[in-house]
Amino acid sequence: MQARRRPHRHAAFSAAFIAVHGRQLRAGQVRGAGFGRSGPRLARPRLQGGLPVLSPAAPPAVKSYNLEAFVLRMRPLGEADRIVTLFSRERGKGHAVAKGVRKPHSKFGARLDFFSRVQLSLHTGRSLDVITAAQTVTSSWESVIDPERFGAASYVGEIVDALCEPDLAVEDLYDTVCQFQQGLCDKQADPELLIAAFDLRLLQALGLTPELDACARCGTGLGNRPLAGGRAVLSAHAGGLLCRTCSLQLTESERYADERSGVFSVKAAEFKALRALREAILGDAASLTSAAAGCSASSLHRATRPFIEYQLGRRSKSLTVAGNQQHALRAPKAG
Numbered sequence: 003m004q005a006r007r008r009p010h011r012h013a014a015f016s017a018a019f020i021a022v023h024g025r026q027l028r029a030g031q032v033r034g035a036g037f038g039r040s041g042p043r044l045a046r047p048r049l050q051g052g053l054p055v056l057s058p059a060a061p062p063a064v065k066s067y068n069l070e071a072f073v074l075r076m077r078p079l080g081e082a083d084r085i086v087t088l089f090s091r092e093r094g095k096g097h098a099v100a101k102g103v104r105k106p107h108s109k110f111g112a113r114l115d116f117f118s119r120v121q122l123s124l125h126t127g128r129s130l131d132v133i134t135a136a137q138t139v140t141s142s143w144e145s146v147i148d149p150e151r152f153g154a155a156s157y158v159g160e161i162v163d164a165l166c167e168p169d170l171a172v173e174d175l176y177d178t179v180c181q182f183q184q185g186l187c188d189k190q191a192d193p194e195l196l197i198a199a200f201d202l203r204l205l206q207a208l209g210l211t212p213e214l215d216a217c218a219r220c221g222t223g224l225g226n227r228p229l230a231g232g233r234a235v236l237s238a239h240a241g242g243l244l245c246r247t248c249s250l251q252l253t254e255s256e257r258y259a260d261e262r263s264g265v266f267s268v269k270a271a272e273f274k275a276l277r278a279l280r281e282a283i284l285g286d287a288a289s290l291t292s293a294a295a296g297c298s299a300s301s302l303h304r305a306t307r308p309f310i311e312y313q314l315g316r317r318s319k320s321l322t323v324a325g326n327q328q329h330a331l332r333a334p335k336a337g
């Protein structure tokens with residue numbers, strides 16, 4: 003049987019867009035610049051007595067607007083400015099400039115904290131929009147001073163930034179990030195379990211949900227039958243669960259591919275927990291713990307991570323850094 007081809011990134015997002023908006027993406031609607039340049043195009047001016055007149059149907063160009071968004075990333079720009087990567091419900095991912103925020107007496111620089119939810123006023127700029135005011139809606143500052151929670155927030159910032167197209171709203175994903183922030187602030191919630199649940203919800207929001215109810219290759223329903231040998235075979239390359247027949251038909255290269263696209267198996271209890279985790283409420287520690295049903299957070303995250311890294315096409319930098327830090331902390335001190 004021919005191996006399933008990896009879905010093209012744009013094809014996947016096009017599918018997600020259709021799921022959300024019910025129509026196909028048009029050429030030129032997704033662009034790489036900041037907010038504000040992907041809205042409906044204005045009708046071309048028609049000439050009347052030699053003077054250009056805008057069509058009455060054309061909406062006026064928006065100069066200033068308000069936006070609630072998460073701060074995913076900040077990079078220095080010039081002497082005192084920053085480029086801020088934002089993620090909002092209405093506009094998806096985008097970049098904006100915060101001028102003068104690295105100066106000691108900046109008016110709102112302190113409110114543009116990493117992974118904070120902020121209410122912004124922006125002015126449409128020539129290339130990037132400019133942030134003119136910011137108010138904190140919810141802050142994660144107290145949570146992200148904990149290294150493990152900071153690692154989890156960095157991971158979410160990294161994959162949302164990497165997997166979301168600019169200026170493409172994904173409302174379900176915004177709600178999931180809101181829930182993730184609530185979970186992050188809840189000391190009862192395990193950050194690694196939060197990440198595993200977030201992985202599944204992010205893939206779902208982008209139309210890339212791993213198939214866990216039937217075989218991803220032949221479509222055979224799982225039903226209520228026990229899994230062969232007490233383990234479930236999963237493959238990020240195939241897109242989810244593999245039935246016994248399909249897992250036996252794997253070629254050598256598929257079976258022994260690298261971790262990201264290779265085949266791996268999980269215990270039946272972990273597979274059941276993964277299915278339950280799809281419906282868990284991220285902001286509710288009790289809901290996550292109940293879905294995990296005694297399975298360790300690291301075993302569940304090990305099962306979701308290949309699906310994310312397969313879409314990323316690389317390892318997560320945040321998880322690699324966090325893993326190295328934990329390894330360094332566990333290593334016995336010299337002398």
Ligand SMILES: [Zn+2]
Nearest residue numbers: 217220245248
């Ligand atoms: Zn099958």
